[in-house]
Amino acid sequence: xxxxxxxxxxxxxxxxxxxxxxxxxxxxxxxxxxxxxxxxxxxxxxxxxxxxxxxxxxxxxxxxxxxxxxxxxxxxxxxxxxxxxxxxxxxxxxxxxxxxxxxxxxxxxxxxxxxxxxxxxxxxxxxxxxxxxxxxxxxxxxxxxxxxxxxxxxxxxxxxxxxxxxxxxxxxxxxxxxxxxxxxxxxxxxxxxxxxxxxxxxxxxxxxxxxxxxxxxxxxxxxxxxxxxxxxxxxxxxxxxxxxxxxxxxxxxxxxxxxxxxxxxxxxxxxxxxxxxxxxxxxxxxxxxxxxxxxxxxxxxxxxxxxxxxxxxxxxxxxxxxxxxxxxxxxxxxxxxxxxxxxxxxxxxxxxxxxxxxxxxxxxxxxxxxxxxxxxxxxxxxxxxxx
Amino acid sequence: xxxxxxxxxxxxxxxxxxxxxxxxxxxxxxxxxxxxxxxxxxxxxxxxxxxx
Numbered sequence: 001x002x003x004x005x006x007x008x009x010x011x012x013x014x015x016x017x018x019x020x021x022x023x024x025x026x027x028x029x030x031x032x033x034x035x036x037x038x039x040x041x042x043x044x045x046x047x048x049x050x051x052x053x054x055x056x057x058x059x060x061x062x063x064x065x066x067x068x069x070x071x072x073x074x075x076x077x078x079x080x081x082x083x084x085x086x087x088x089x090x091x092x093x094x095x096x097x098x099x100x101x102x103x104x105x106x107x108x109x110x111x112x113x114x115x116x117x118x119x120x121x122x123x124x125x126x127x128x129x130x131x132x133x134x135x136x137x138x139x140x141x142x143x144x145x146x147x148x149x150x151x152x153x154x155x156x157x158x159x160x161x162x163x164x165x166x167x168x169x170x171x172x173x174x175x176x177x178x179x180x181x182x183x184x185x186x187x188x189x190x191x192x193x194x195x196x197x198x199x200x201x202x203x204x205x206x207x208x209x210x211x212x213x214x215x216x217x218x219x220x221x222x223x224x225x226x227x228x229x230x231x232x233x234x235x236x237x238x239x240x241x242x243x244x245x246x247x248x249x250x251x252x253x254x255x256x257x258x259x260x261x262x263x264x265x266x267x268x269x270x271x272x273x274x275x276x277x278x279x280x281x282x283x284x285x286x287x288x289x290x291x292x293x294x295x296x297x298x299x300x301x302x303x304x305x306x307x308x309x310x311x312x313x314x315x316x317x318x319x320x321x322x323x324x325x326x327x328x329x330x331x332x333x334x335x336x337x338x339x340x341x342x343x344x345x346x347x348x349x350x351x352x353x354x355x356x357x358x359x360x361x362x363x364x365x366x367x368x369x370x371x372x373x374x375x376x377x378x379x380x381x382x383x384x385x386x387x
Numbered sequence: 388x389x390x391x392x393x394x395x396x397x398x399x400x401x402x403x404x405x406x407x408x409x410x411x412x413x414x415x416x417x418x419x420x421x422x423x424x425x426x427x428x429x430x431x432x433x434x435x436x437x438x439x
């Protein structure tokens with residue numbers, strides 16, 4: 001009897017240990033706040049729930065940074081972390097927030113678009129919970145999330161996700177994927193409320209350009225590109241040609257398929273006046289046949305298995321011993337975004353978007369991403385927003 | 388509707404956890420079952436605590 005009780009106590013202690021050992025890091029990750037420094041161009045910080053009240057008080061609500069220009073002009077929206085395991089989008093958005101000065105027009109920047117997804121992880125793939133970017137003043141830590149929102153915030157998943165309003169049948173998991181739930185609805189599942197908030201922002205503010213910044217596998221054909229629907233394709237093509245000629249990197253144009261619903265590059269254009277663009281930079285970390293999913297692979301993009309596949313011409317991008325580092329991916333996203341603004345301004349002189357202070361591809365490749373990230377500990381009081 | 392299902396799901400999780408705890412306390416003969424009850428409780432606890 002006494003031995004039984006001792007065994008039970010031991011097992012209960014082991015159980016408690018397992019729960020704490022496995023669960024506490026996940027809890028800490030879910031509640032880890034990323035400090036964002038309001039740069040010289042930030043004039044206001046709003047919440048996405050200002051446009052979609054159904055988000056208020058949920059983990060999916062997120063900050064919207066407004067950079068009002070000195071002169072009026074066109075309006076653009078930049079979204080990062082639509083997929084929170086593609087940090088080159090979030091970092092590009094963060095660099096804009098912390099560095100940009102808008103001369104003409106207005107920028108709206110949402111660095112953590114799928115905020116719930118950035119608090120989720122993929123333990124089955126051994127995802128790291130955080131990654132650090134080296135800076136001149138030390139390391140800056142970020143949450144590394146998952147493609148989809150956390151089931152703690154949106155559950156249950158349906159057997160099949162029926163897209164609203166087209167009723168196309170999509171994979172069940174896409175109900176938590178903020179690049180399948182566009183254009184969303186006010187009272188839909190949580191991720192539809194997120195995309196509805198962005199659609200409302202676009203419609204109410206009269207946004208001209210919406211840039212959704214992503215990363216994609218090197219073995220996926222839609223990578224290293226700008227995805228654009230019919231209404232955006234001219235500007236996308238000019239931006240693609242210009243960055244190739246002037247900055248020496250490739251980012252070809254992919255047409256947005258009209259029959260595939262729920263994607264930002266399709267639905268934003270179909271449900272508003274805005275021209276959508278989706279940027280894809282190659283991120284080796286997301287490829288399936290790689291070594292362990294380490295922070296190092298995430299940052300430098302070097303993997304021997306991909307190198308071997310590259311020699312067999314199985315990848316859709318050039319790949320060598322240098323990998324595909326974060327600097328290239330973020331720099332590429334920034335240059336293409338700036339070039340889209342420039343091409344839009346050339347074609348629509350009445351609504352110029354003139355942004356200064358944002359580094360381009362060569363600057364980021366030469367100096368590193370961290371060079372353009374501010375130190376939150378040295379920011380002025382009230383200049384840090386925790387997301 | 389999803390909110391109602393979510394609440395029902397947590398209620399079911401709590402009931403299952405209570406059953407596992409009850410069986411764990413009552414079990415006197417099969418030690419293997421004790422270990423199994425303890426293991427079963429891990430995901431139920433994590434979900435009820437909203438950690439995973």
